[in-house]
Amino acid sequence: xxxxxxxxxxxxxxxxxxxxxxxxxxxxxxxxxxxxxxxxxxxxxxxxxxxxxxxxxxxxxxxxxxxxxxxxxxxxxxxxxxxxxxxxxxxxxxxxxxxxxxxxxxxxxxxxxxxxxxxxxxxxxxxxxxxxxxxxxxxxxxxxxxxxxxxxxxxxxxxxxxxxxxxxxxxxxxxxxxxxxxxxxxxxxxxxxxxxxxxxxxxxxxxxxxxxxxxxxxxxxxxxxxxxxxxxxxxxxxxxxxxxxxxxxxxxxxxxxxxxxxxxxxxxxxxxxxxxxxxxxxxxxxxxxxxxxxxxxxxxxxxxxxxxxxxxxxxxxxxxxxxxxxxxxxxxxxxxxxxxxxxxxxxxxxx
Ligand code: ADP
Ligand code: MN
Ligand code: MN
Ligand code: MN
Numbered sequence: 001x002x003x004x005x006x007x008x009x010x011x012x013x014x015x016x017x018x019x020x021x022x023x024x025x026x027x028x029x030x031x032x033x034x035x036x037x038x039x040x041x042x043x044x045x046x047x048x049x050x051x052x053x054x055x056x057x058x059x060x061x062x063x064x065x066x067x068x069x070x071x072x073x074x075x076x077x078x079x080x081x082x083x084x085x086x087x088x089x090x091x092x093x094x095x096x097x098x099x100x101x102x103x104x105x106x107x108x109x110x111x112x113x114x115x116x117x118x119x120x121x122x123x124x125x126x127x128x129x130x131x132x133x134x135x136x137x138x139x140x141x142x143x144x145x146x147x148x149x150x151x152x153x154x155x156x157x158x159x160x161x162x163x164x165x166x167x168x169x170x171x172x173x174x175x176x177x178x179x180x181x182x183x184x185x186x187x188x189x190x191x192x193x194x195x196x197x198x199x200x201x202x203x204x205x206x207x208x209x210x211x212x213x214x215x216x217x218x219x220x221x222x223x224x225x226x227x228x229x230x231x232x233x234x235x236x237x238x239x240x241x242x243x244x245x246x247x248x249x250x251x252x253x254x255x256x257x258x259x260x261x262x263x264x265x266x267x268x269x270x271x272x273x274x275x276x277x278x279x280x281x282x283x284x285x286x287x288x289x290x291x292x293x294x295x296x297x298x299x300x301x302x303x304x305x306x307x308x309x310x311x312x313x314x315x316x317x318x319x320x321x322x323x324x325x326x327x328x329x330x331x332x333x334x335x336x337x338x339x340x341x342x343x344x345x346x347x348x349x350x351x
Pocket of ligand 2: 116
């Protein structure tokens with residue numbers, strides 16, 4: 001009997017305004033050391049994903065990036081795909097293609113990026129029963145304070161999933177940078193991005209890694225009957241929202257002689273694009289960017305050293321050393337890293 005490799009094809013659907021992950025499995029005859037082009041193009045029913053009409057429903061999946069699949073033992077893969085129309089042109093929902101073009105236009109600036117992905121665990125079978133993991137049914141835990149980077153039962157919920165997810169990211173070869181429990185109980189963060197090491201950390205590669213990491217999180221939590229919310233404001237009231245702070249640097253901002261000048265220039269360019277960025281930084285951003293809970297109000301643009309109430313924060317180490325990176329604190333947890341990356345490259349690298 002021939003051995004099979006399971007290839008989990010994953011792609012972004014046409015849900016609006018927030019695209020969601022979809023996946024289906026392809027069994028391929030085993031091949032040693034597979035290159036990307038050993039994964040065939042495949043099709044799917046675009047009329048079931050808001051990407052096509054029923055009478056001409058085929059869309060194409062074009063493999064773009066792959067990793068080992070850590071959720072399956074053996075030689076199995078996760079294959080992240082771009083969605084094409086039946087005539088092989090790029091589908092309008094294919095934001096990765098936009099980022100590829102932006103990367104070409106800004107080549108030579110050597111951008112590095114790092115995403116801080118916040119999210120919240122929910123339990124409950126029925127939609128109407130969904131409530132943050134560990135919270136009293138229909139009630140609330142004690143006020144925020146002890147939970148951020150908390151330790152111990154009653155302070156953190158779901159660490160078994162978090163730990164399994166970290167290991168899975170590592171096994172898949174993703175640039176997982178770190179993990180922490182967040183301010184709201186049952187809320188967590190993982191970071192994917194530049195690790196100070198000599199490895200690809202560009203916006204396209206890191207965005208691919210982030211989408212695979214999101215896939216793995218959904219997939220692992222699913223085993224435990226837990227769902228993952230990337231909502232900007234998962235619970236109304238005096239509870240922190242969830243963001244996707246995005247850290248960014250270029251050859252110029254990392255330059256020892258004139259890094260801070262380049263960072264200040266970048267901030268000026270970001271300020272000029274504020275409204276456009278806000279529109280592209282995720283659904284329901286206005287519920288999170290209220291000026292409270294470590295955010296800057298959505299209608300305001302400001303920057304500051306070490307300031308977690310600013311739109312753009314200059315980390316204290318960057319300020320002290322005179323070079324490094326900046327943190328855009330505006331993107332929401334449900335933002336698309338392809339879109340955020342494209343916006344940052346356009347504003348900062350093309351001016
Ligand atoms: P915070 O203090 O805001 O919580 P974290 O420790 O959670 O920061 O995350 C730091 C992020 O900064 C990581 O995603 C990392 O990849 C990113 N990062 C670090 N250095 C750089 C750099 N030079 N350029 C771009 N991103 C960077
Ligand atoms: Mn962080
Ligand atoms: Mn955080
Ligand atoms: Mn941050």
